[in-house]
Structures are given as structure tokens and as C-alpha cells.
Amino acid sequence: MDAQYVREPKRMDRGVFGTALKQFREERRVSQSKLAERAGFDHSYVSRLESGARTPTRDAVTQLAGALQLDGSGQDSLLAAAGFLPKEVSSLLSTEPEISDLLHLLHNEAVPVEVREILRAQLRLLAEQARFTFPHAAGVAA
Secondary structure: OOHHHOOOOOOOOHHHHHHHHHHHHHHOOOOHHHHHHHHOOOHHHHHHHHHOOOOOOHHHHHHHHHHOOOOHHHHHHHHHHOOOOOOOHHHHHOOOHHHHHHHHHHOOOOOOHHHHHHHHHHHHHHHHHHHHHOOOOOOOOO
16 A cells, blocks of 8 residues: 555554563563563663553564564554554455455556546445444544
8 A cells, every 4th residue: 555645543552552562572482671682672661661651663663573573464463553554554454355355456457447446436435425324433534
């Protein structure tokens, strides 16, 4: 997905990131000190991230994911937990295969431009109808 069309979401609760970071760290049996050392941070920084006392930058999340040797999906999960868009937006759609399929169709140059434009128009209409039908639904952007 082109960066010019993607907006960063509102930052999430710090506890969500801290919980995700701790889970990834513990699954790999890595101490806070060892993770901090691998990522190039002070031990207290990792501790404050996990407790929710600090909010990470996108670069810090990427460094931590690298230090934990997370695969692309794991890194994207950690970025999303911190309130950042992942590198591969479609990874957030793993439970929504229809949306993922549409994204691939919309970016597939083998699909004629006219067909992609029709799909976009239909999606806009569906979104408009959803906003009209459920005006107070959380997360439904105008």
C-alpha cells in the first residue's frame, strides 16, 4: 500500500505494547537486560517499556524486533501494538482474507485499471453505506 494513502493510527495504550513486548521476550527466554543489550538500549528502558511507563519510537520498536529476531509478522505485530502501521499492512488482515485479496487486486498491474477503479468505487460506496448505517461505530472513518 502506498505510504501517501496510509495515515498512522492514533497511538495505542502503552500497556498494549508493553504486554506484547514482554510476551515476545519471554517466549524467546530473553531477559530484559539481554534484550536491552542486543537492541542497544539501557536495561531500564526495556523495563519502562514493558511497564507502560515509556512509549517507544518506531525505530526503537524495529530495533527491539530485530534483537528478538522476530519474523516479518512478529515485527508487524509489535509495530501495531505500539500504534504504528506495520511494514506490510496486509499482515494485519490475516483474519480478513477478503480484504487482503482486495488489496492485492487493487495493486496488481495485471488487473486492468478500469477494473481496479470499479473496485475502488464499490468499496467507497460500501464504506459510505456503513458510515450511514452505523454512524456511532468506533473506528469508522469519514
